[in-house]
Amino acid sequence: MKKWFSFIMALIFACTATACGNAPEEVREEVSERTEGEEEVSYPVTVTDQLGRQVTIEKEPETIVSGYYISTSLLVALNLQDKLTGIEAKAESRPIYHLSAPDLLTLPSVGTAKEFDLEGCAALHPDLVILPMKLKGVIPALEELELTVLAVNPEDQELFEEAAQILGTAANALPAVNKLLQYTQEKLSALADTLTGLEAPSVYMASNSSLLSTAGPQMYQHSLIENAGGENVAGALSDDYWAEISYEQLLAWDPAYIILAANADYTVESVLEDPNLAACKAVKNRQVYQLPGDIDAWDSPVPGSVLGSMWLASILHPGEYPAEQWKEDVREFYETFYRFTPDTDGLYAGE
Amino acid sequence: MKPFTVLHLIRTGCMQENREGRIKWILASAFAGTTVLFLASLFVGKYPLTLNQLLEKEEQALRVFLTLRLPRTSMALLGGFALGIAGNVYQTVFRNPLAAPDIIGVSSGASAGAAFGILFLSSGTAAVTFSAFLGALTAVLLTLSLAGTGREKGNASIVLSGIAVHALAQTMLMVLKLTADPEKELSSIEYWMMGSLGGITSYRMPVTVLVCLGALTGIFLLRRQVLLLSVEDEESRMLGVDVGKIRLMVLLLATLLVAAVISVTGLISFVGLLAPHTARLLAGKSRSSVMLLGGLMGSILLITADMLARGIAAGELPVSIFTSLLGAPFLLYLMAGKGKAYF
Amino acid sequence: MDSSFFFTADQLNAGYGKRQVLREVSFSLRQGCITGLLGANGSGKSTLLKAICNQLPHTGECLLNGQRLEDLNIRRLAGRVSYIPQRSGITLSVSVLDVVLMGFNPVLGLFRNPVQEQKKRAEEALAAAGLAGMQERDYQTLSEGEKQLCILARTMVEDTELLLLDEPDSALDFHNRYYVLMKLRRLVQEQKKTALVCLHDPGLALDICDQLLLLKEGRCISSLRPDQDAPQVMEEKLKQIYGPLSLIRCHDGQGQSRLVLLSDLSAF
Known part of the structure; x- marks a missing residue:
């Protein structure tokens, strides 16, 4: 019996050891080697992706599979949509594809971040596969199939810029990348200049799922509020993700503005009519808005996310940065990078 | 449709008069059915693969075959077999036709472990697999040690501690889900709990195969003891069975089997419950051949379900949908055919 | 002590928790004899059998051919003493032959399976018990009488020196009671076994047993020999x-x- 028990224990330990050996390597905080200034890429080129992997790209990729909407959207902004042969699932839910590159919607899907379709991807024989960091588990198998894989992790503005550099280098589109990043930088610093010295009104940012779930200081939404010259009432929370709060907490914060996420499944009206919030400053002054989501998900680090900050600035400080100016900026951005003219009239919930 | 042809063959086999011969016949046809399905399954999938491509040693086709298709199909074969065998062991040892791996907390432990892995370790699959495996083992060891501390040391106390541990693991899972990001991690957890063989690659196979084969060998060697455990404790003790130790050993082996499978595939519902019943309905008596048949039925069910999961829609679908969808009517069909109490 | 006694129980005390059921029970059994255990319900008959086969903590000792049963481990005990419950706890569908083959467990290694010769012996035992040709039947489909006979066949292959039977007559009809117990009697006499049988029906006990022990409130109040x-x-x-x-x-x-x-x- 003892023998048996130790046999089983040995088995368990053997498995444990092997499983540990298989654990994926830790993410390294390492910025990729950029070749600033040098805009034409000569192949083969080696880039460091956002998992810290050194990946050599033998020739300029002709076909690309992108398994993440932010990288897909970025490739569209870099005018590389024609090289895409497969994209992530649920593409039809992204308005930007309909508006800028409707052909993408006919491409085969390679699955979601939860369930990547390895065979479907292999069947497309892509020169380059771009995956979100979440899918790092499938990378060894794709490499075994001799596919070139880059992992990106565009979770905030800084990481997005890094991802843009990596993809720009890999796909020989550095000029477009620099143009995009430069535009963003200019707009952000112009906005900062406009807003200097103004008082920052308090803002409460509610999530897609519930009014009582808000963005803490670690989230992209927090920097969106800061860029727009506001103060996140939930800035002192320690949660690094959406935090669940109570009505009492919301009333205690008493924000001057309540902003709903773009894809919220509840409406501005429902918040204005919520009897629990009747005493809240934002509701009393009818300062409840929803981030427009008809073109792009500006509350996530997409290429055009700076427009989200600018939209909020036009809500918080209409005197300094009026709505008309914002609409003009939106049109300019999409004409420049996505090659279409958006209909901005229906967008502005602030009117 | 292949499964129904197989099913029909098996039913025809039931009509045979000679009992010994009948069981051999059923076993042989189940074996043949498994083989046919396995081979068919090798050529179903998103990547267009044909036998010719493989024979001509076309490089990419071979690579897809060896890293994706073959491991996945083998996992369906082995996983179904393992779940079928483990289900038989649980049902026999607990003398309860409804006993499934969760009776001693295996699946809820694995779920909690997987959720923990998804949240805190890394979304990388190896970490989640490991964490799920550890969760399952922890839950079962907890159940068995709780049962060992009680005054009544028998099946009832194991089942009761199992319920307690199950509840505990469910609570942990709830807490973990609460802290999860609803758009990313939460959906990963939910998806894990529906099971899928889509992520199986040649990298994830060796450990699972090793553990499964080890545990299967153990259970096969102990198959006579498993049968003896189906007799009441006192009686089997007087037949010379050290009930406490043997039961612990057999349950641990079955748990290893289930944990090794579901930690890579996610929860797969119904196979562990259904396969042994099907085998018993087909072959009648609970003996080692029925155990083997249960394993084969598990393989047949899981291979078929996985073929549908990967072939029916543009994307991958969770495999548990099909194991339940196929399994339930199959069970009803067999029960209608027998029309008597059979357990 | 009389050396012709093969089994001796000496000063057995046992109970469940604080409730004492057996009080200083002592008796001796001879080889080749069936001893009946009579007593009203709750007089401690089943408890006594459980104490003898060491399933219940007790004080006092049981000696089988000089060997203290309390000192044997589960396997060795099973090799020397067999116990037949009122009804077997077999709840699964299992073939009659497999039930009988369970009797070989004490002599088989953990991972071993019965060999051909043992299967033959099991079939012979089934035939001796009157179940010839039934080896492939499902145990669950047998009548109560056949089930007892099947368990008796299993006891035969166990080939132990001491047989303990807990009310084998309780679930059987008039004919089967005699049928099963006469089979047992023949087995005991021919193979020089020692049997202790709890019985419900004193009339049956007087017919079958060589010796009767009377149990009342946990005490062995007297013994009698029907033929003498x-x-x-x-x-x-x-x-x-x-x-x-x-x-x-x-x-x-x-x-x-x-x-x-x-x-x-x-x-x-």
Whole structure:
């Protein structure tokens, strides 16, 4: 019996050891080697992706599979949509594809971040596969199939810029990348200049799922509020993700503005009519808005996310940065990078 | 449709008069059915693969075959077999036709472990697999040690501690889900709990195969003891069975089997419950051949379900949908055919 | 102590929790004899069997051919003592042959399976028990009498020195009671076994057993030998357990001398 028990224990330990050996390597905080200034890429080129992997790209990729909407959207902004042969699932839910590159919607899907379709991807024989960091588990198998894989992790503005550099280098589109990043930088610093010295009104940012779930200081939404010259009432929370709060907490914060996420499944009206919030400053002054989501998900680090900050600035400080100016900026951005003219009239919930 | 042809063959086999011969016949046809399905399954999938491509040693086709298709199909074969065998062991040892791996907390432990892995370790699959495996083992060891501390040391106390541990693991899972990001991690957890063989690659196979084969060998060697455990404790003790130790050993082996499978595939519902019943309905008596048949039925069910999961829609679908969808009517069909109490 | 006694129980005390059921029970059994254990419900019959086969903590000792049973581990004990419960706890569909083969467990290694010769012996045991040709039947589909016979066949292959049977007559009809117990009697006599049998029916016990032990409130109050003792003596002893009754010696249809137990109707 003892023998048996130790046999089983040995088995368990053997498995444990092997499983540990298989654990994926830790993410390294390492910025990729950029070749600033040098805009034409000569192949083969080696880039460091956002998992810290050194990946050599033998020739300029002709076909690309992108398994993440932010990288897909970025490739569209870099005018590389024609090289895409497969994209992530649920593409039809992204308005930007309909508006800028409707052909993408006919491409085969390679699955979601939860369930990547390895065979479907292999069947497309892509020169380059771009995956979100979440899918790092499938990378060894794709490499075994001799596919070139880059992992990106565009979770905030800084990481997005890094991802843009990596993809720009890999796909020989550095000029477009620099143009995009430069535009963003200019707009952000112009906005900062406009807003200097103004008082920052308090803002409460509610999530897609519930009014009582808000963005803490670690989230992209927090920097969106800061860029727009506001103060996140939930800035002192320690949660690094959406935090669940109570009505009492919301009333205690008493924000001057309540902003709903773009894809919220509840409406501005429902918040204005919520009897629990009747005493809240934002509701009393009818300062409840929803981030427009008809073109792009500006509350996530997409290429055009700076427009989200600018939209909020036009809500918080209409005197300094009026709505008309914002609409003009939106049109300019999409004409420049996505090659279409958006209909901005229906967008502005602030009117 | 292949499964129904197989099913029909098996039913025809039931009509045979000679009992010994009948069981051999059923076993042989189940074996043949498994083989046919396995081979068919090798050529179903998103990547267009044909036998010719493989024979001509076309490089990419071979690579897809060896890293994706073959491991996945083998996992369906082995996983179904393992779940079928483990289900038989649980049902026999607990003398309860409804006993499934969760009776001693295996699946809820694995779920909690997987959720923990998804949240805190890394979304990388190896970490989640490991964490799920550890969760399952922890839950079962907890159940068995709780049962060992009680005054009544028998099946009832194991089942009761199992319920307690199950509840505990469910609570942990709830807490973990609460802290999860609803758009990313939460959906990963939910998806894990529906099971899928889509992520199986040649990298994830060796450990699972090793553990499964080890545990299967153990259970096969102990198959006579498993049968003896189906007799009441006192009686089997007087037949010379050290009930406490043997039961612990057999349950641990079955748990290893289930944990090794579901930690890579996610929860797969119904196979562990259904396969042994099907085998018993087909072959009648609970003996080692029925155990083997249960394993084969598990393989047949899981291979078929996985073929549908990967072939029916543009994307991958969770495999548990099909194991339940196929399994339930199959069970009803067999029960209608027998029309008597059979357990 | 008389060396012709093969099994001796000495000063057994046992109980469940704080409730003491057996009080200083001592008795001895001979080889080749069936000893019946009689007593009202709750008098401690089943408890005594459980104590002997060491399933219940107890004080005192049981000696089988000089060996203290308390000192044996589960396997060795199973090799020397077999226990047949009122009804076997087999709840699964399992073939009759497999049930009988379970009896080989104490002599088989953990990972071993019965060999061909053992299967043959199991079939012979089934035939001896009157179940010839039934080896492939499903145990669950047997009648209660056949089930007891199947368990008896299993006991035969266990080939232990001491047999303990807990009310084998309880679930059987009139015919099967005699059928099963006569098979047991033949087994005990031919193979020089020692058997201790709890019985419900004193009439049956008087017919079958070589010796009877009377148990009352956990004490062994007396013993009697149906073939030797005078009916009047036995009657007095049985009254202590069953109340007013009369015991009559008479002859059956075949001219054999039998004992008949009649309850005193006026007592009710």
